[in-house]
Each structure stands twice: as structure tokens, then as C-alpha cells.
Amino acid sequence: MLDKKYNFLDKEAKWQDYWFDNDIYKFENGSKKKIFAIDTPPPTANGKIHMGHLSSYIHIETIARHHRMKGENVYFPFGFDDNGLPTERYVEKIIKKKAYELPRATFINICLNEIKTLEDEFFDLYKKAGFSCNLKTHYSSIGPRAQKISQESFFDLYNKGYIYHQEAPALWCTECQTACAQSELEDKDIESTFNYIKFYISGTDDYVTVATTRPEMLCGVVCVFINPNDEKNKHLLSKKLVVPYFGYEVEVLADELVDPEKGSGVVMCCTFGDTTDKEWQRKHNLQIKKCFTDDGRMTELAKEFAGLKTLDAREQVIAKLKENDLLIKQEKIVHAVSTHDRCGTPVEIAVKKQWFIDVLSHKQELYDAGLKLNWHPKSMRARYLNWVENLAWNWCISRQRYFGVPFPVWYCKNCGKVVIADKKDLPVDPLTSSPNHPCECGCNEFVPENDVMDTWATSSLTPQICTDLVTGKGLDDTMIPMDLRPNAHDNIRVWDFYTITKSLYHFNKLPWTDLMISGYVTSEDGSKLAKSKANSQNSPQEIIKTYSADVTRYWASNLTLGKDTAFSFVEFENGKKLVNKLWNVSKFVLSFLEDYTPKKVNLEVVDKWILEKYKDLYTKFIKNLDNYEIALAINELESFFWNFCDNYVEIVKRRLYNPDIYGEEKCNSAKYTCYYILLGVLKMFSIVLPHITEEIYMDYYAEKENQKSIHISNYLDLGSDVDQSIIAKGDKIIDIVSQVRQFKSVNKVSLKTFIKDITISSNINSFIKEAEVDIKAVCSVNNIIYEDSQDFNVKIGELIPEDK
RNA sequence: GGAAGUUUAGCUCAGUUGGUAGAGCAUCUGCCUUACAAGCAGGCGGUCAUAGGUUCGAGUCCUAUAACUUCCACCA
Numbered sequence: 001m002l003d004k005k006y007n008f009l010d011k012e013a014k015w016q017d018y019w020f021d022n023d024i025y026k027f028e029n030g031s032k033k034k035i036f037a038i039d040t041p042p043p044t045a046n047g048k049i050h051m052g053h054l055s056s057y058i059h060i061e062t063i064a065r066h067h068r069m070k071g072e073n074v075y076f077p078f079g080f081d082d083n084g085l086p087t088e089r090y091v092e093k094i095i096k097k098k099a100y101e102l103p104r105a106t107f108i109n110i111c112l113n114e115i116k117t118l119e120d121e122f123f124d125l126y127k128k129a130g131f132s133c134n135l136k137t138h139y140s141s142i143g144p145r146a147q148k149i150s151q152e153s154f155f156d157l158y159n160k161g162y163i164y165h166q167e168a169p170a171l172w173c174t175e176c177q178t179a180c181a182q183s184e185l186e187d188k189d190i191e192s193t194f195n196y197i198k199f200y201i202s203g204t205d206d207y208v209t210v211a212t213t214r215p216e217m218l219c220g221v222v223c224v225f226i227n228p229n230d231e232k233n234k235h236l237l238s239k240k241l242v243v244p245y246f247g248y249e250v251e252v253l254a255d256e257l258v259d260p261e262k263g264s265g266v267v268m269c270c271t272f273g274d275t276t277d278k279e280w281q282r283k284h285n286l287q288i289k290k291c292f293t294d295d296g297r298m299t300e301l302a303k304e305f306a307g308l309k310t311l312d313a314r315e316q317v318i319a320k321l322k323e324n325d326l327l328i329k330q331e332k333i334v335h336a337v338s339t340h341d342r343c344g345t346p347v348e349i350a351v352k353k354q355w356f357i358d359v360l361s362h363k364q365e366l367y368d369a370g371l372k373l374n375w376h377p378k379s380m381r382a383r384y385l386n387w388v389e390n391l392a393w394n395w396c397i398s399r400q401r402y403f404g405v406p407f408p409v410w411y412c413k414n415c416g417k418v419v420i421a422d423k424k425d426l427p428v429d430p431l432t433s434s435p436n437h438p439c440e441c442g443c444n445e446f447v448p449e450n451d452v453m454d455t456w457a458t459s460s461l462t463p464q465i466c467t468d469l470v471t472g473k474g475l476d477d478t479m480i481p482m483d484l485r486p487n488a489h490d491n492i493r494v495w496d497f498y499t500i501t502k503s504l505y506h507f508n509k510l511p512w513t514d515l516m517i518s519g520y521v522t523s524e525d526g527s528k529l530a531k532s533k534a535n536s537q538n539s540p541q542e543i544i545k546t547y548s549a550d551v552t553r554y555w556a557s558n559l560t561l562g563k564d565t566a567f568s569f570v571e572f573e574n575g576k577k578l579v580n581k582l583w584n585v586s587k588f589v590l591s592f593l594e595d596y597t598p599k600k601v602n603l604e605v606v607d608k609w610i611l612e613k614y615k616d617l618y619t620k621f622i623k624n625l626d627n628y629e630i631a632l633a634i635n636e637l638e639s640f641f642w643n644f645c646d647n648y649v650e651i652v653k654r655r656l657y658n659p660d661i662y663g664e665e666k667c668n669s670a671k672y673t674c675y676y677i678l679l680g681v682l683k684m685f686s687i688v689l690p691h692i693t694e695e696i697y698m699d700y701y702a703e704k705e706n707q708k709s710i711h712i713s714n715y716l717d718l719g720s721d722v723d724q725s726i727i728a729k730g731d732k733i734i735d736i737v738s739q740v741r742q743f744k745s746v747n748k749v750s751l752k753t754f755i756k757d758i759t760i761s762s763n764i765n766s767f768i769k770e771a772e773v774d775i776k777a778v779c780s781v782n783n784i785i786y787e788d789s790q791d792f793n794v795k796i797g798e799l800i801p802e803d804k
Numbered sequence: 805g806g807a808a809g810u811u812u813a814g815c816u817c818a819g820u821u822g823g824u825a826g827a828g829c830a831u832c833u834g835c836c837u838u839a840c841a842a843g844c845a846g847g848c849g850g851u852c853a854u855a856g857g858u859u860c861g862a863g864u865c866c867u868a869u870a871a872c873u874u875c876c877a878c879c880a
Binding site for chain 2: 187192194210211212213214225257258259262263266267268269270273274275276277335336337338377379380382383385386387389390392489490492493520558560562563564565566568570571573574576577580581583584585586587588589591620623624629631632635638639645646649650653657738741742744745746747748749750751752780
């Protein structure tokens with residue numbers, strides 16, 4: 001017997017423990033069932049999770065449950081992306097110290113401790129949200145298994161020639177003091193000043209005007225560019241220009257990239273002020289001048305300004321220019337500047353030896369891979385293709401940081417040759433171990449590689465890391481392609497792109513067949529939810545505690561795939577009503593089925609009608625979910641369910657209450673139908689509302705159906721041969737009932753007020769007559785008169801006053 | 805500058821292959837109906853952003869325009 005009221009706080013915790021303790025969602029390794037493998041996004045261990053993350057996970061989770069209910073062997077692994085810069089920054093904020101201020105090992109230990117705390121919190125939240133991933137065997141991207149696979153990946157790609165080690169310009173963050181990748185850039189509008197500066201033509205009193213936002217870089221000018229077709233500046237080509245204040249001379253060169261209309265049409269080029277400078281340096285083989293140190297201070301080149309932070313140097317250089325009458329004018333502008341997404345600092349370009357994965361020479365393959373994948377929604381494919389088309393940098397995978405996977409690399413002290421660890425020895429830490437053989441040159445002394453890998457170098461291997469959790473084979477492709485990669489749209493150019501790259505390079509395979517891309521949840525005013533802004537009121541923990549996991553999941557299931565949606569509590573209210581209704585109708589229906597065992601009987605037409613509608617719904621429901629259309633599937637299920645409650649149950653409850661009046665057979669027909677419709681509906685709802693459906697199922701159905709959880713019981717398939725004519729004719733009966741209700745409502749009387757008679761004109765009178773008992777009962781009509789007619793019409797007779 | 809998305813009731817959004825505009829919320833009117841007042845029945849409410857085009861017929865297909873959002877490029 002179900003309780004009078006459903007207490008979600010007790011019940012949800014109870015079932016979460018039950019599922020966990022009984023391994024309900026276990027992946028059946030070795031089973032013959034069709035596998036559905038999900039490349040679950042590992043949350044980053046760098047702060048609080050917010051409703052946006054949660055909604056995205058709920059989508060994944062719902063799809064996982066759907067496939068499990070279809071009888072598939074669902075591989076829904078779980079892990080944390082806890083290595084790398086995000087974690088380091090998080091920890092630096094907590095300990096209020098920079099990583100380099102501590103001994104390397106000490107800092108790493110603090111990181112390990114902090115992620116443990118964070119991960120326990122995540123773990124708890126996932127359990128409370130009713131997630132059906134395998135919480136018992138999760139991976140960690142800093143753990144030894146992931147380290148081994150990352151190093152195996154490095155080893156394989158190095159041997160295949162995809163990875164190279166080179167002194168080359170790389171994007172550099174002076175705040176984090178590490179190289180970073182193109183995908184880590186974020187545009188930010190920054191206020192700046194355009195300075196128009198005099199460059200004197202050598203040996204004359206004439207000057208040309210050069211506009212720059214970065215006058216501090218005057219110390220590192222290598223040449224000046226004009227457009228080859230720029231008539232007004234063409235005469236400069238043979239001349240030399242004097243760099244203002246610093247006084248040295250530079251050549252004037254021509255390049256198509258110069259916009260003659262912008263500023264004065266004359267551009268100063270430094271290595272490296274921005275990406276165009278980098279392009280020019282390579283193309284014209286320009287001298288490399290280093291203006292900045294790694295922490296963003298001026299070098300000796302800047303003479304008296306050496307040691308100053310760039311912004312301070314800028315101010316002082318401008319002052320000197322003014323003093324020497326070299327500054328013509330200044331203009332305030334706002335321009336977009338590339339910043340590091342982890343810290344917001346404008347990135348510089350620095351030349352250092354870095355490890356790169358070559359992506360630029362494989363653009364076409366990477367582009368084609370995007371075409372072969374199934375993107376849900378389809379429009380998200382364009383983002384990927386757009387990104388690949390615009391790639392400008394090879395993927396720099398080395399980071400001058402600490403908390404990451406080390407490169408399995410040493411350098412020979414004598415000849416400088418790169419020595420890679422043996423595959424069988426992986427994972428290794430070059431800082432604490434040495435190669436087990438001397439260098440080819442005979443030298444036995446080595447310098448370890450200090451850098452660690454970019455966090456994406458590991459997380460791009462999640463399909464392989466997940467596969468390894470099952471096979472234990474390390475870098476292995478037995479489960480690849482997986483079926484589904486789910487993530488939000490911000491990760492397309494990062495995680496998706498890198499994962500595709502690695503899978504192609506390692507195995508020449510796509511990592512998965514489908515992608516499901518969720519949108520963002522924005523604040524109620526439309527602004528982006530940020531981890532930093534998460535407050536206790538809208539934290540997932542609080543919301544789940546207030547509204548229940550089921551209702552929170554219901555809210556998320558209503559979000560359209562790929563689309564950003566403003567957070568709103570409205571859907572929470574609807575979810576509460578749905579859960580309440582589910583409870584009440586189950587309580588009611590099951591109260592008639594206590595000692596019932598379903599037996600085939602001659603069905604009444606209204607019962608046939610709802611059963612056909614169920615079959616119709618079922619087909620659509622499966623199809624929508626197979627296409628990741630969760631909201632559509634649930635909406636249709638809901639409207640079926642409310643129809644079931646408000647029309648079907650309302651009609652048959654007279655038969656259920658009064659077998660003595662209507663006969664055992666008619667009563668059994670209703671029981672049979674109620675038994676299966678409720679069972680089928682519970683199973684469909686179970687993918688979104690796993691707790692309440694489990695509570696009802698376990699209370700009544702589990703024993704009869706011989707199952708230990710609704711979640712592994714498979715959907716109820718009553719057949720796909722839908723008889724549309726019964727549905728259409730049955731809908732007419734509902735129409736009659738509805739018209740009678742309207743009549744009573746307009747006349748402001750209670751629905752149980754009796755009516756003397758109604759006259760039905762239709763061409764399906766024989767069908768309607770079969771439901772006469774039900775219609776009379778639900779409408780409180782004493783008599784029904786039939787007239788044959790092609791037009792459907794209902795005429796309602798006199799009301800019988802209640803006091804009679 | 806390139807690309808994508810959005811624009812439908814007061815609000816939040818559905819609308820699959822073209823065939824009489826849908827839901828929830830809000831609002832209004834009623835109803836204690838042997839599960840549910842956290843309920844039920846019903847009413848009001850829309851030139852489907854704008855302008856053209858294809859079609860017997862367009863919210864849906866085509867073209868242009870506008871507004872908003874996002875991604876990318878630019879960053880001298």
C-alpha cells in the first residue's frame with residue numbers, strides 16, 4: 001500500500017542507497033546484449049557545480065536510462081577531470097599562494113587533497129540527483145591509469161610523427177606562466193589607447209605616422225610594414241626608419257596583410273605583438289626580439305624600462321614620447337583582446353621549446369570527421385566545422401606547470417637528444433626516474449622534462465580511458481567508436497575537437513557515432529551562469545533538497561537540446577504537480593488491484609481506446625528518445641498521462657467501484673487496462689522520475705513482474721500495430737464527455753448533476769453505443785438518444801435539479 | 805568580416821514530411837466529483853518579426869530585411 005502522501009526526502013535517499021548497494025546500474029561485462037556506450041563528461045575539479053552542469057548531466061542520464069529500459073547493456077562510466085591548470089588555479093586561490101612559491105611536491109600534494117574534497121562533494125550530488133552512472137568504478141585524469149594512457153598516447157603519436165618538439169612561437173600566459181592553446185583563448189573587450197607616433201625617415205626631417213596600442217613594444221620593433229599597393233606610402237620602401245625614443249633603425253617591408261586604410265597604413269612589427277606578427281616573422285624570416293620575460297616584465301631590450309610590468313612600461317614610454325615631441329595624438333578605443341580563459345590575462349606570444357601535436361596539416365581529415373558524425377542538434381555541426389576551418393596554431397600540449405601528467409621524456413645531457421621511456425615502463429615520472437639505457441651517444445646522464453601535459457591531452461582520451469576501465473588494456477580501441485559523446489556547446493572546439501583528433505591519429509577511427517550537445521542555462525536575466533556566481537539559493541544541492549531530485553530532473557528534461565534557456569522556477573511547479581498526480585493516481589488505481597493478477601478479458605471500447613493510444617504514444621516516445629529529443633518525448637508522455645487520469649480513469653472508476661452494477665467482466669476489463677497502462681507509464685516516466693516510479697513499482701509491481709528494480713525491467717511494449725480508427729472513434733467519446741462538462745460548467749452546476757437525456761448524431765453510433773454505460777456514468781446522463789448523421793453533433797437535454 | 809541560432813497568446817515555450825494555430829503559467833468563471841483543492845471542469849487571449857515569392861493551400865519551403873543571442877576571425 002502506498003502512503004497517503006509521498007515524502008520525497010525519505011524515499012529518494014532510500015532508493016539511491018538501494019541502487020548503489022545492489023549495483024542496479026552495473027555494466028554487464030561480457031553480456032551478449034547490445035552495448036550502448038557513453039563517453040561521460042568528467043567534471044572539472046575546480047569549484048562548484050551549477051544548474052547548467054546539472055541539467056546537462058540530467059540529459060545524459062535520461063538517455064542512459066532510456067537505453068537501459070530498451071534492454072541494452074548501457075556503459076555509463078564516470079570520472080573526474082582533476083589534473084591541470086583549472087585545478088591549480090583553484091588551489092592557488094584557496095591557499096592564496098602561487099604554485100611556484102612552494103616546492104613542487106608540496107603543491108601537488110595540496111592539489112591531491114583538495115580534489116579529494118571536491119570530488120566527494122560531486123559524488124554526493126550525483127548520487128542525490130539519482131544518476132545511474134557507475135559510481136563505484138570511476139576514473140581520475142590525474143590517476144595512474146589515466147597517466148599511463150596519456151603517456152602511451154604521447155608515445156604512439158611521437159612514433160607516428162604527429163608530435164614534435166620545437167622552439168616556436170606559442171601562446172603564453174604571463175599570469176599562469178605557461179604556454180596555452182588556441183582553444184583556451186577568450187575574446188575580451190578592453191579599453192585601450194591608439195597612439196599615433198612619429199617614425200622619422202633616416203637622415204631627414206620627414207616622418208611617417210605609425211599607430212599602435214602597444215608603445216612599450218617600441219623597444220622590440222624589427223621592421224615596419226606597408227601594403228605593396230599603397231601608393232601614398234610606396235616611397236618608403238627603399239628608406240630606413242628611426243624607431244622613436246629608442247633611436248635604432250629598421251627597414252620598411254611590404255605585405256598584403258597590411259590594411260592601407262587602417263591608421264596611417266604603416267604598421268610596426270615586433271616579434272611578437274600579436275598573431276599577425278607571428279605570421280610575418282615566419283614569412284619574412286624576421287629577427288626575433290624578446291621584449292618580455294615569462295612573467296610579463298620588460299627585458300633588457302627596454303633599457304631603462306627593463307623590469308617594469310608591461311602596463312607600467314607603456315605609461316612611462318608614452319611620457320617619454322610626449323617629452324620628446326614624438327607623440328602626435330592619442331585616441332581612446334575599445335578593442336577585442338585575446339585573453340587566457342583560465343585567468344583573463346591578455347595572452348602574449350613567447351618563443352620556447354614546446355611539444356606540439358600537428359593539427360594544421362590534417363585539417364581536411366579533421367573537417368571530414370565532423371561531417372561523418374551525427375550531431376544532435378544538427379546545427380551544432382557548423383560550430384565544429386567553423387572551428388577546424390579557422391585553426392591557426394598547432395596544438396601546444398606542454399605546460400610549464402606542475403599538477404599534470406608528466407612527459408615520459410628526458411634529454412641527453414651530452415647531445416641533447418630526446419629520450420622517450422619504454423612503453424612497458426609507463427607511466428613514468430622523469431623527475432624521479434631515469435631511462436633504463438644510455439643515450440645513443442653513450443652518455444648516461446639525462447635532464448628530465450619539467451613540463452607537464454595540457455589537461456586536454458588527457459581528457460581527449462576519455463573514450464580510451466573509459467575502455468580501459470573495462471578491458472584493462474591501456475590505450476585500446478575495443479569499445480571505440482562509442483555510441484554517444486554528450487557535452488555543452490562550449491566544449492565543441494575543445495574537448496570534442498581534441499578527442500576526434502586523438503582517435504583519428506591513434507586508430508584512424510571516429511571516437512563515437514553520435515554527439516548530443518546541450519545548451520546553457522542562463523540566469524533569469526539571460527546572463528551566463530558562472531561557477532563563481534553560484535550562490536546557495538540556486539545551488540543544485542539546495543534545489544534538490546527543496547524540490548526533490550525527480551522534480552529537478554523534470555525541469556531539466558524540458559530544456560530543448562542545444563538551446564540556451566533562462567532559469568525559471570515555473571517548470572519546477574509543474575514537476576511538483578506531475579509527481580503529485582502520479583502518486584495519487586497510482587494510489588487510486590492500485591487500490592482496486594490489490595489481489596489482482598492480469599488476465600486477458602473481453603475489453604470494453606474505452607479500454608481498447610486507451611490501450612491503442614498507449615501503443616501509439618510508445619512508438620513516438622521511443623523514436624523521440626532515440627533522437628535525443630527528451631523534451632518532446634516527455635511532453636507527449638505527459639499529455640497522454642493527464643488524459644489517462646482526467647478522462648480514462650474518470651470514466652472507468654464507476655466500473656471499478658461497482659462490479660455489482662456493471663458486472664465482473666466490465667470491471668475486469670478496466671482492471672486489466674489500468675494494470676498495464678499504469679505499468680507502462682511508470683516505466684516511461686522512470687527515465688526522468690526514477691525515484692517516485694521506483695517507489696510505486698517496488699510497492700506493487702516488482703513482485704508480480706519478478707524484478708528487483710523498475711530501472712532494469714524494460715519498457716512495456718504492447719505492440720506497434722496501432723488501430724488508428726479506434727483512437728479516432730474513442731476521441732469522439734471524449735468529445736461527448738467534454739461537451740457535457742462544458743454545458744454543466746457554463747450552467748454553473750456541479751459535474752455530478754444529472755441530465756435527462758443527450759442526443760448524439762454521428763456515423764459511428766454503433767461504436768458509441770458500446771460505451772453507453774461508461775458515457776452515462778461519467779456524464780450523469782439518464783438516457784442517450786442516437787441519430788444517424790454524417791455530421792457529428794451532441795445535443796444536451798435538461799438538467800435535473802439536485803434537490804430532487 | 806565569416807558562420808549558426810532565435811523571433812508564435814501577457815509570460816515560458818511546443819509545433820515532425822506544407823492541410824482549420826497548441827501546451828503550461830498568468831488571468832477570469834464555476835465545481836468539495838466515494839485518488840488528488842498541491843485537485844477538477846470551462847472561458848478569455850495570436851495578421852505565427854517584416855516584405856515579397858512558390859503553391860489550390862505557408863507558422864512550416866524560397867528570397868530579402870530587421871532585432872536579439874552565440875561561436876569564430878580581426879586586434880597594427
